[in-house]
Amino acid sequence: MALSLSSPCGCPFDEDEEMAVFESTAAEHGGPSRPGLPEISVISPGLDTWPPIAEPKLAVKAAAVRQGSCDEGDKERVKVFLRIRPLTETESQRGEELGCVAVQDEETLLLKAPKESQNMRTAERGITQSMHKFSFSKIFGPESTQQQFYESTMKQMVKDVLHGENRLLYTFGVTNSGKTYTVQGSGREAGLLPRALASLFRKLQGRLYGALDLKPVMYQDVRQLDSGEVRVEEIRRNSLLKEDGNLTSRRGGNTTVWDSGIGGLSSASSIATQLEDSDSVCLEPDSLSHSGADDLADGVQFSIWVAFYEIYNEFLYDLLDASPSLQPRKRATLRLSDDRHGNPYVKDLAWIQVRSAEEAWRILRAGRRNQSFASTHLNQNSSRSHSIFSIRVLHVRPETDSAQATHISELTVCDLAGSERCKEQRNGERMKEANNINTSLLTLGRCIAALRHNQNNKSRPPQVVPFRDSKMTRVLQGFFCGRGTSSMVVNINPCSSIYDETLQALKFSAIATQLVHGPSTKTRVAYILSLLREPAANGNESTVMEEEGDESDVEDGDITMFNTESLLQAIDVLKREVQRQREEKDVLEANVREQVVSEMMAVISGMQDGFSETLEAEKSLIEVRYEDKLANVQKYLKKFYSQELKERDEEIEALSAALDKTKAAEPVHKSAPHGDSEGPRRSRRLTDQAECGRLHVELDQCRAELLARTQELAKLKMQLEVPGSSCTVTNAADRKLEDGQRNLHQLRLDLQRLGADLQSGERACCRNTGGERLRQALTAADETLAKQDQILMDLQNGLILVKADLRRKAETLAQTLAQTQSFLPPLPSSGCAASITPGSCKKRGYGVAAPSDTENRPPQKRPLFQSLFPTRTPTRKYNTRAAEEANVTPSSRILRSRQQSPPRSPAPTPRSLRGKY
Numbered sequence: 002m003a004l005s006l007s008s009p010c011g012c013p014f015d016e017d018e019e020m021a022v023f024e025s026t027a028a029e030h031g032g033p034s035r036p037g038l039p040e041i042s043v044i045s046p047g048l049d050t051w052p053p054i055a056e057p058k059l060a061v062k063a064a065a066v067r068q069g070s071c072d073e074g075d076k077e078r079v080k081v082f083l084r085i086r087p088l089t090e091t092e093s094q095r096g097e098e099l100g101c102v103a104v105q106d107e108e109t110l111l112l113k114a115p116k117e118s119q120n121m122r123t124a125e126r127g128i129t130q131s132m133h134k135f136s137f138s139k140i141f142g143p144e145s146t147q148q149q150f151y152e153s154t155m156k157q158m159v160k161d162v163l164h165g166e167n168r169l170l171y172t173f174g175v176t177n178s179g180k181t182y183t184v185q186g187s188g189r190e191a192g193l194l195p196r197a198l199a200s201l202f203r204k205l206q207g208r209l210y211g212a213l214d215l216k217p218v219m220y221q222d223v224r225q226l227d228s229g230e231v232r233v234e235e236i237r238r239n240s241l242l243k244e245d246g247n248l249t250s251r252r253g254g255n256t257t258v259w260d261s262g263i264g265g266l267s268s269a270s271s272i273a274t275q276l277e278d279s280d281s282v283c284l285e286p287d288s289l290s291h292s293g294a295d296d297l298a299d300g301v302q303f304s305i306w307v308a309f310y311e312i313y314n315e316f317l318y319d320l321l322d323a324s325p326s327l328q329p330r331k332r333a334t335l336r337l338s339d340d341r342h343g344n345p346y347v348k349d350l351a352w353i354q355v356r357s358a359e360e361a362w363r364i365l366r367a368g369r370r371n372q373s374f375a376s377t378h379l380n381q382n383s384s385r386s387h388s389i390f391s392i393r394v395l396h397v398r399p400e401t402d403s404a405q406a407t408h409i410s411e412l413t414v415c416d417l418a419g420s421e422r423c424k425e426q427r428n429g430e431r432m433k434e435a436n437n438i439n440t441s442l443l444t445l446g447r448c449i450a451a452l453r454h455n456q457n458n459k460s461r462p463p464q465v466v467p468f469r470d471s472k473m474t475r476v477l478q479g480f481f482c483g484r485g486t487s488s489m490v491v492n493i494n495p496c497s498s499i500y501d502e503t504l505q506a507l508k509f510s511a512i513a514t515q516l517v518h519g520p521s522t523k524t525r526v527a528y529i530l531s532l533l534r535e536p537a538a539n540g541n542e543s544t545v546m547e548e549e550g551d552e553s554d555v556e557d558g559d560i561t562m563f564n565t566e567s568l569l570q571a572i573d574v575l576k577r578e579v580q581r582q583r584e585e586k587d588v589l590e591a592n593v594r595e596q597v598v599s600e601m602m603a604v605i606s607g608m609q610d611g612f613s614e615t616l617e618a619e620k621s622l623i624e625v626r627y628e629d630k631l632a633n634v635q636k637y638l639k640k641f642y643s644q645e646l647k648e649r650d651e652e653i654e655a656l657s658a659a660l661d662k663t664k665a666a667e668p669v670h671k672s673a674p675h676g677d678s679e680g681p682r683r684s685r686r687l688t689d690q691a692e693c694g695r696l697h698v699e700l701d702q703c704r705a706e707l708l709a710r711t712q713e714l715a716k717l718k719m720q721l722e723v724p725g726s727s728c729t730v731t732n733a734a735d736r737k738l739e740d741g742q743r744n745l746h747q748l749r750l751d752l753q754r755l756g757a758d759l760q761s762g763e764r765a766c767c768r769n770t771g772g773e774r775l776r777q778a779l780t781a782a783d784e785t786l787a788k789q790d791q792i793l794m795d796l797q798n799g800l801i802l803v804k805a806d807l808r809r810k811a812e813t814l815a816q817t818l819a820q821t822q823s824f825l826p827p828l829p830s831s832g833c834a835a836s837i838t839p840g841s842c843k844k845r846g847y848g849v850a851a852p853s854d855t856e857n858r859p860p861q862k863r864p865l866f867q868s869l870f871p872t873r874t875p876t877r878k879y880n881t882r883a884a885e886e887a888n889v890t891p892s893s894r895i896l897r898s899r900q901q902s903p904p905r906s907p908a909p910t911p912r913s914l915r916g917k918y
């Protein structure tokens with residue numbers, strides 16, 4: 002798909018860049034004034050700031066640049082030259098207007114949009130300005146000659162290359178703007194390249210290294226050739242020169258036509274004929290007036306190698322490839338490779354050694370015949386490819402046994418294809434070419450914009466420079482990244498018909514004017530010197546002293562000034578530096594890791610705290626829920642017990658009433674013993690009385706007997722006291738028994754109090770106040786019972802220990818004890834408990850502690866207490882199942898169900914439950 006050429010040169014003029022580049026002044030330059038939109042956009046190198054700077058400031062800045070008083074950054078700026086070509090005859094006849102391009106001074110150009118231009122249309126709508134001001138390193142008008150242009154642009158570059166620097170010059174502009182004319186020339190008007198070649202060889206007179214044994218390879222390496230390879234190089238070189246000679250002799254005859262290999266472009270050599278008019282480079286005598294050989298390094302010879310290739314439709318073709326004669330319709334493409342340091346180079350590119358300007362000229366001419374030209378609507382002989390001519394200079398020291406190249410420098414001249422509108426191409430092939438050309442120029446623009454962004458925003462993360470997005474930018478990458486410096490030549494055609502395209506090309510170049518060069522090889526020399534000074538501080542001064550000299554000389558020198566030992570030393574220092582930086586980075590990484598870990602730990606502990614809080618909240622929530630449940634249970638129990646008490650009180654009342662009635666009836670019987678109607682009733686009463694008396698007597702007998710037996714038992718125990726260890730244990734057991742008796746006594750008292758409370762329970766329940774007291778009394782009794790149980794347990798244990806001694810020593814005691822047991826009354830059943838008074842409770846409490854058959858069993862719950870307070874059963878875990886079933890109360894039911902099915906949520910601790918209960 003054809004690339005739309007709204008930006009005719011295909012350059013990246015996105016909004017951001019435009020905002021950053023364009024500076025506007027409020028100067029009135031005629032035309033309708035629109036509020037808020039300046040009339041002129043001013044585009045100048047070195048104006049990196051926004052908002053706009055007023056024009057007077059610009060003038061001051063420009064003057065400062067001219068006087069060389071700018072800061073260090075300005076010195077290193079990329080040079081951008083503007084060349085305006087004159088109108089061709091055809092254009093003049095067509096009546097092209099010229100008023101749109103005006104040179105204000107040597108550095109400033111003013112563009113005024115012509116009426117019919119797109120720019121004027123948008124300006125009228127208030128979107129853009131109709132006038133633009135651009136600044137350049139130098140502007141060359143239509144009248145400037147090739148000689149003048151060479152003097153101001155390339156002459157110094159040639160000198161730099163001979164001093165070991167790398168230089169790139171590339172032309173940029175709309176198609177038909179004079180790029181090829183500038184680089185190669187036309188007719189006898191030699192362009193920059195032939196002039197540079199001529200100048201180079203003139204400077205190297207007497208210093209040329211003619212042998213073919215050293216050849217440049219890859220990015221910037223040199224290879225020593227063996228004799229066979231030297232022969233091959235010789236043949237290739239001669240065949241190229243011979244071919245050029247043959248073609249020149251057949252000038253005006255058949256032109257060679259090569260196929261691009263990918264579909265049809267014919268590279269007609271008609272352009273070449275323009276230059277073939279001259280067999281040799283025609284240079285003005287003053288252009289080579291001075292020879293610079295004097296300031297070249299002593300003892301160094303120079304071997305010059307050239308390569309010529311083009312990038313056509315994103316394919317690389319070697320223009321000096323001698324093989325086309327073998328396969329005339331097909332050209333081999335070249336590949337781009339990286340050396341071991343990642344530097345890109347054109348693989349298998351033919352490098353030809355040249356020994357004179359004449360030879361170089363012939364090689365260039367031979368290559369141009371292979372170049373891709375075609376006729377477009379704008380240019381009869383339009384370059385359809387980017388052509389790159391490279392000159393490599395090997396700095397050779399021949400005095401050693403085998404010659405060695407100590408350094409290699411390069412001068413590259415790139416004639417970029419012109420940008421153009423795709424839609425105006427009627428031929429499909431031309432459209433495809435235009436598309437590829439515009440795409441690669443767009444990539445160049447993006448690279449330059451990214452470089453400028455990175456240079457202007459050093460504090461921010463660097464943007465990726467998209468060198469890899471096109472072959473052209475990949476090939477030239479090194480010159481933008483410190484391998485050397487680059488200069489740009491912007492060619493423009495002053496015709497108003499091509500104004501919009503020219504404006505876009507100038508905007509592109511405005512970005513390039515703001516670029517700063519990377520560190521040059523000179524600064525590398527200074528850096529190496531600084532490295533060599535460093536070991537001097539450690540006592541290794543000998544080498545350094547050799548190198549040290551006048552500081553300014555050193556700064557101007559190149560890397561060849563160092564001997565091998567010094568360079569090795571510098572490498573050592575660099576290695577140490579690398580090592581140091583690695584260690585620093587390791588430490589940094591360790592610190593970062595530590596920080597990350599501590600931050601993670603903080604996060605984790607925060608989470609832990611959060612979880613603990615949540616847990617606490619959950620816990621308290623559950624507690625509250627259980628409190629509520631317990632309150633409900635208590636409420637229910639209270640109600641239940643109140644009901645129970647009421648019923649029992651009613652029963653007691655009924656019984657009391659019946660008793661009172663019986664007692665009241667008794668005197669009547671006594672007073673009327675002979676009444677006939679009273680006969681059976683009286684006999685029944687008498688029977689009851691007798692029975693009652695008998696029971697009383699029996700009870701008294703039991704009591705008396707129990708008292709006697711107890712006393713007897715005490716006496717026997719006194720007698721059974723034995724010496725030794727068992728005696729101590731027995732004493733302890735006795736003490737505990739006494740404690741148990743005391744506690745039992747206390748229990749009896751409590752039960753008596755409880756009985757009294759029960760008496761008042763009737764009233765208390767009605768008033769809803771005695772329930773609490775009753776509950777407290779129950780709790781106290783429960784605690785006392787628990788204590789008692791514990792003491793009895795201890796007692797039991799003590800008795801088990803004592804039993805062995807007792808068995809051995811007191812058989813008689815066993816018999817007596819058996820007798821004593823036989824005197825004890827049987828335990829009452831729980832069914833009778835409801836009617837037992839507090840007084841009867843005493844006897845039963847004592848009876849539980851006394852029997853010996855209970856010694857090895859856990860103490861049983863008091864039947865009386867069970868009958869009185871059946872709800873206490875849940876707290877006594879040693880109750881039998883039968884007892885539990887017999888005393889099923891609401892609380893026991895609840896607690897039993899809890900024991901059977903444990904709660905899902907964490908249950909409250911038994912302690913808290915017990916306490917609450």
Ligand SMILES: Nc1ncnc2c1ncn2[C@@H]1O[C@H](COP(=O)(O)OP(=O)(O)OP(=O)(O)O)[C@@H](O)[C@H]1O
Nearest residue numbers: 086176177178179180181182187380383384418419
């Ligand atoms: N400074 C100049 N003086 C005289 N004639 C010039 C000048 N510059 C260019 N021309 C002429 O303008 C025409 C176009 O120039 P040229 O072919 O160099 O343009 P171009 O930019 O290389 O075009 P393209 O990009 O299509 O290859 C040629 O006929 C050339 O001779």
